[in-house]
Amino acid sequence: MARPKPAWRPAPKEGVSASCVVTPDGAQPSMLSFLVQRLPVLNEAEWRARLLRGEVLDAQGQPLAVDAPYAARQRLWYWRELPDEPDLPFASPLLYQDEHLVVADKPHFLATAPKGRYARETLLARLQRELGLTTLVPLHRLDRETAGVVVFGVRPEERHAYQSLFRDRAVHKVYEAVAPLNPNLNWPLLRESRIETSAQFMQMQEVPGEPNARTQIELLRSDGEWGLYRLHPETGRTHQLRVHMLGLGLPLRGDRIYPTLLPEVPAGQVEDYDQPLQLLARELRFTDPVTGQARCFRSQRQLTLA
Template sequence: RGRHVAQTALVRLRRELGLPELSPAHRLDRLTAGVLLFTTRRELRGAYQTMFARGTVRKTYLARAAVNPNVVLPRIVRSRIVKRRGHLQAVSEPGEPNAETLIEPSPARYPPGDGLYRLTPRTGRTHQLRVHMAALGLAIVGDPLYPQVIDVAADDFTAPLRLLAHCLEFDDPVHGYRRRFVSRRAV
């Protein structure tokens, strides 16, 4: 599904920009909005994709979710997340953790009961942020999968997932200097 967004964005941008070599350097879940890094030259693609594979990119997300006074933040959530073929949801299972997320409250205010959270994943498992938030009782607003599956048409955007890939920071593997890309979108 993460590939679906990249491919959809990829096809659209290749067509609109006339860049046949355009390729995504990483993936986002289909319902996640925000910063997505593309490369324009085939010979440089691997260097950028390797940064993501090695976990050297600092990724920051913003999410809207209910406020739960019983949840102490900031906190690091670690778990073993498994996504099985044919199942919509990823699940946390007992065992050695393979997913880690720093979850922090953000001072922004929303309607009563809603809060803004800054999520910094240190790993990149499928649905990791959504699984970790739901496990804390902080299901992300508009999430059709967590904590339970809700039947929503694929083309229904009336209640979007309030999860935004807000910022990417990394040392450019080609030019050597620090790069920072920030989304201007609101959650």
């Protein structure tokens, strides 16, 4: 039987949501000893220090005392340790803000939300800190390597209505990308294929079968051996634009996953920021399900063609 979701949870810290643990039936010397046994990522001294700082909360949001006696079936909240991260030297300017939505222009190399090694240096964490809005959630995601428009919801009670737009593909998306030229292709064109998970880690691939991915592609302009393309995805498969361009023999400039997966930069080392993936979420358009307004948000960033 699924455990019921809590009615209350603490606000995120540094963009990272609080984690929850429930004390089981039985006996323990203290709540401190339970935390050490159940969550040994921290030793007793580290858990004690957290308790003294008020960083473990009970179900009512009150700090747990360092000498609190053990009690079964109690919900405790805490925040996981955040890894060290280099500061990303790129701004993430606001494009729009009201009581319903916050829209930002994400730079390359910045994750949308905490995941894996990225926590403090994410777009969500930045906006929560800068705006003081701990209820912010991304209504969709962009890959860390992709720049452009990202929309966040402000009010929890409106979250489902906005996220349904993206789930139901009621949002018109426009991307731009830089890739090689192919004189044998006629523009514009429709690329449709079946995209499935590849045996290669992190990669997707086109396979035979009923198409599940469609992208309208046009060439905007060219310079030497490179072209600037506009892409209109009609579906939302993982890495769809990168895979479709690769299938046309046009791998995106700066792509570290296609056609060859390059090794990730080791933790603690600074990335080479000089060669970002040339993929930009240029525009998002939709009818606001809460206000009924026609919404249109455009990135102010430019890709490098020359």
